[in-house]
Amino acid sequence: MKSKHNESRRAFLVSTVAGAGAVATGAGLAQTAPQAEPAADHTHNNGGKLRAFLNQDDSAAIEAFTERLMPGAPGEPGARDAGVLNYIDLALAGAYAELQDFYRRGCAALADHCRKTYSKSFAQLTAAEQDAVITAMIEGKAPSFTWPTSQAFFNTLRTHTMEGMFADPVYGGNKDFAGWRLVGFPGAQPVFTEADMASREAFTRGPILGLQAQARRS
């Protein structure tokens, strides 16, 4: 527990000193250290392994929660397929280190609410029960939450789920371009032609491109 605490404290201090530089480091890496895509495979869906910030209970809750926000279906990748948990974990250890306490307290309130209502953790609930918890949070009917409010925690998780779905894979989510495939976004195309722009069909001229593909090309 102590070393975990020290680690997150160090991450917080580093991010405080680096400020927005923490963000710059992520993309800078893409340009200087090309590697085979997909990015960050080693941390994806690793079950019981340790993460950069989140503990195992909170990881399980966040993974289940974000999957309800953006659930996968056959042929339609969801948050788990995209590695949204990995995105959020890495962000909390870096660019979003200032939100560590927000997440810690939000996860504790979520766990408390589920224990009081169902005597289970969020991850152990059925999908219907999980959706009922989320609805209660949106409606402000989850009194376990104080700060952050249940709505604030929901809104932040929703935003971070979308970021993890749709940000470049270099940030640890959007695994194998899962999010971009879901919506039909071709990624970081350096050029669109006049014909591309006039088309009323889906863009299929070239493959989806990410930052690491760009770095390899240059």
Place this chain on the structure above:
Amino acid sequence: MATEKADVVIVGVGGTGGILAAELSKAGMKVIGLERGPRHKTSDFAGQDELRYFQRQDLRPNPKRQPVTWRPNANARAVPMAPLNYGNQVGGGTVHYGAVSWRFHESDFRVRSQTIERYGTSAIPEDCSVIDWPLSYAELEPFYDRAEYDLGVSGKAGNLQGRKMEGGNIFEAPRQREFPLPPLFVDNSARIFEEGVKKLGYHPFPTPRAILSEPYQGRPGCAYCGFCSTHGCHVGAKSSVLVTKIPEAEATGNFKLVTGAMCYRIHSDNGGQVTGVSYYGPDNSDNTVEAELVILSPFIYDVVRLLLLSKTGKFPEGLANSSGHLGRHVMTHIGGRVFVAFDDRYVNMFMGPTAQKHTIDDLNGDNFDHSGLGFILGAQISVQGPGFDAGPIAASVGMPPPRGIPNWGAPYREFIAKYFARHAALNAQTDNLPFADQMIDLDPDVRDVWGLPAPRLTYDWRRPSERARVEYMLRKTEEIGRAMGASHVWRANERPGSPGGHHQGGARMGGDPKNSVVNRYGQSWDIHNLFIAGGSIHPTISGFNPTLTMQALAYMTADAIVNRYKKRPGPLV
């Protein structure tokens, strides 16, 4: 602690400061430019990254380091605002802006007179502080022309010396010659918008932009990558001051750029002149520049803050504030957005320049009859992405789904999966009248990382006249969405009272030193060797994006300094 001397010190080397730096250093003046942010280069933007630049706003000021606070009224407690859409680097907002480059209408320079002539005095809300500009469109026209040709703006004339031109904006003020570059390629959303608005009798045209449609002055044409607004341009086709005027200034040998420089005080003497400025360096060193001329060209908040912080016994209410109007009459673009989605076609909003792709000007300014409407002025209505950019992060965080579809769960996944490539946003960029109590002062409770009080905005746009304009524009915009043949048309969530985009005012120019801060040249009425450039000096804002007007005024100020002030320092008016 270092002290340097120069003829001119410029605080804020952005969209206007960079122009002044180039023009004055070319005229042989020794210029030092202080810029708070870093200096980027075009190759820095090779990484097209929506998370970094759109969502995390890497090119904007970090609100934790440089907070600006907001409260709706004087009785409320101010809270820090989300990052403002101005720049935090050499080139300022022109590095990451959408590059939309308008000339204001002739009537935008005389809103007060025009309104009284056409609708009577009672059409102006009683507490509204609107004044005419102290110059006419015709007087600024040569400098608009110069800005367009010097920087590189693409577009199609709609009014050439009074002759209306098919395909351009027939409501634009007369221009002496065509744009230097033809319009950029028109994309699919623009075609659909054009077809729709023509059915309603409007006059669509491609939005003029400071983005090269063809090679110009050694820079290449646009690559249409779509990572445009909020992003730096990865090929250098966006005519930002970073790639146009800064190299020009440096080539003279008379310009010294200092980055990471946070100016905290303007010095003045008992004779009523300014003598220079002090700034903190990136290492927190305390430095001074002594100069004959001080030019302030940061965003509006730092103009007001610096002048207030620089008060002395001689200027107890802050510099350039004998009128008591410093900080007042702040305006922002209000209005709202409507979303459209199509079942029968793809739109692919993520291609091409993202800001205001195609436009109608029919409902802007005084281009239509306001009799009986309960408001004056209007909005520029355009088709664009759902946020400042048009990638999937912007769509998922910036576009609420239509009513009846939740913003999470399987129904939301199905919505975004189907409509991400089939949606467009319609933006009614709505004008906002000035009021004296829409104002900036110093926050007594919040400080920035340098220990300086944060600028505080007191502002709530939701007055009856402003609400009526916004509601009218939203209804017209919904009509456009239906005329475009969209399967779904829905409004964005109702705007709160907080400010919209393009904050202007706070140090307005005027013809009367009693109700304005500077004259038509941006010269302080009180201190003749102190000039202000940028949107803070605008007395009204129009429904148009402000940058080209700010830049035209900067060229005019430079011209007045070089050809008149330099020879005989003193009041120019």
